[in-house]
Amino acid sequence: MDIPSTNASTSTSATSPRVPVFVLAGFLGSGKTTLLNHLLQDDHGIKLAVIVNDFGTIPVDAMLVAGQVDSLVSMANGCLCCESSDEELDAALDQLAHTPGVEGIIIEASGLAEPQVLMSMVATATTVTEVAVGGLIEVIDAGEVLDTVRQHPAVVKRLHNADLIVLNKADRVEPAELQQVRQLLAEAAPAVMTVTTAYGRVDARVLFDRPQAAPQNFAELVAEHRDQYAEHSHHEHDHHADHAHSGHGDYEHCHDDGHDHHESCDCSEHHHGHDHHDHHHLHDSYRMVSLSLHAPLHPARFMDFVRNGAGGAYRVKGFLQLAGPREPESFVFEKTGQHIALQRWFPQGSANMTPATAAPTGTAPADSAPADVMLADPMSADTALSGSEESAQSGLVFIGVELDESAIAEVCAACVWEGTEADPVSEGELWAFYPYLEDVAADPEDYWWEDWEGESAAGEVYLVEPEDDPTFLP
Numbered sequence: 001m002d003i004p005s006t007n008a009s010t011s012t013s014a015t016s017p018r019v020p021v022f023v024l025a026g027f028l029g030s031g032k033t034t035l036l037n038h039l040l041q042d043d044h045g046i047k048l049a050v051i052v053n054d055f056g057t058i059p060v061d062a063m064l065v066a067g068q069v070d071s072l073v074s075m076a077n078g079c080l081c082c083e084s085s086d087e088e089l090d091a092a093l094d095q096l097a098h099t100p101g102v103e104g105i106i107i108e109a110s111g112l113a114e115p116q117v118l119m120s121m122v123a124t125a126t127t128v129t130e131v132a133v134g135g136l137i138e139v140i141d142a143g144e145v146l147d148t149v150r151q152h153p154a155v156v157k158r159l160h161n162a163d164l165i166v167l168n169k170a171d172r173v174e175p176a177e178l179q180q181v182r183q184l185l186a187e188a189a190p191a192v193m194t195v196t197t198a199y200g201r202v203d204a205r206v207l208f209d210r211p212q213a214a215p216q217n218f219a220e221l222v223a224e225h226r227d228q229y230a231e232h233s234h235h236e237h238d239h240h241a242d243h244a245h246s247g248h249g250d251y252e253h254c255h256d257d258g259h260d261h262h263e264s265c266d267c268s269e270h271h272h273g274h275d276h277h278d279h280h281h282l283h284d285s286y287r288m289v290s291l292s293l294h295a296p297l298h299p300a301r302f303m304d305f306v307r308n309g310a311g312g313a314y315r316v317k318g319f320l321q322l323a324g325p326r327e328p329e330s331f332v333f334e335k336t337g338q339h340i341a342l343q344r345w346f347p348q349g350s351a352n353m354t355p356a357t358a359a360p361t362g363t364a365p366a367d368s369a370p371a372d373v374m375l376a377d378p379m380s381a382d383t384a385l386s387g388s389e390e391s392a393q394s395g396l397v398f399i400g401v402e403l404d405e406s407a408i409a410e411v412c413a414a415c416v417w418e419g420t421e422a423d424p425v426s427e428g429e430l431w432a433f434y435p436y437l438e439d440v441a442a443d444p445e446d447y448w449w450e451d452w453e454g455e456s457a458a459g460e461v462y463l464v465e466p467e468d469d470p471t472f473l474p
């Protein structure tokens, strides 16, 4: 498969191939990691490398992607657009672009990153390393986007600036609501191609074949992407190293709620050429706390906490060890808005994961941390994926505007299971999280949550999966 040489104005060498870089953006929990994993598993014949930018100190997204891709750089603890220098991103892109066989690079932005800033950083990188701008893919959550836009009107502009919109989680909404979202997109981004899907199941060709005329090969696709990108007048940022970053300055202020600037967002020293932070970024309004827990949690107590607002967190994600009738089991835990989901967690290898940014200490009030809860210094990329004892710990990231950090730490500490083997969590108590469980294992014999008699603590008997029960309201 041929990769094109760039044109004379941007190529570092007349013959050097350039690797297209796609920025995968979208609000918190919209489905970026899900889409990325789908792309990595899809048999499209294009060797991809990825950069994963986690907002929290625990590289949750990177860990969920690790194992699917040979070349992965993890950049955690803050949005790339603010927390990383151009040099760091250039170095990561350079490293991946020179990995043998790599034909495309996807940057998964954090859910609070400013995609236009990232696109500018990528454009800048094209002058110092062998990459080309591929395009901006915006993922939106069909069930949340109307509320998100109400709360953060500036998100509309992101849609307008995208090269491709993936309207995800179509399964979560009724046709009428989907139609409302489509109407929003028709008004906000009339010229942008939209793909409607569930669980990020986008045919990779839609990304790589976006130009209407079916190109002959990937080389042509990449060339077309670059030309298309350069021609778009709505991409207001400058693609040159000395760019003034005009698109960036064009953002509307959003949701300035008077919060102090988040500690993890020290934007005072930044990218060369980026006039940074004369305006608000989306993440300025948000706070984050990362917790590491060193004992299994009681499922009913923990689910009670998250169902009752999770300390004001809009987004919670991470890895949970839950106590049960037998050995504790590990789960991926996700909360986006009101939507809660758990999946069984099978740790993947980390050999392919390069932590570009060491996980620093976090931002929560350490003096309020209970003894068995470690704040914001949980699993570094090295330990979290090692398969060692450390990887069995729970690690959770909470993100929200009105985040009660102390309460989160205290309540999570109170959720720690203190029972013994002789006094295990009862089957009835498991009902607390069963309704939220996705992807139940193929072989029920293997897992204790399939052993239940089918009777909840309240005495109701479920003859069907709760989500199939029309009367069930989680």
Ligand SMILES: Nc1nc2c(ncn2[C@@H]2O[C@H](COP(=O)(O)OP(=O)(O)OP(=O)(O)O)[C@@H](O)[C@H]2O)c(=O)[nH]1
Residues within 6 Å of the ligand: 026, 027, 028, 029, 030, 031, 032, 033, 034, 035, 061, 110, 111, 112, 168, 169, 170, 171, 172, 197, 198, 199, 200, 315, 317, 334, 336, 341
């Ligand atoms: N019902 C439904 N759930 C989905 C879909 N896509 C993703 N999810 C779930 O939504 C949750 C969030 O998905 P992610 O892929 O982690 O979202 P994200 O955009 O990477 O999240 P952040 O990086 O935190 O912003 C997970 O529980 C996914 O399993 C979908 O199409 N339908």
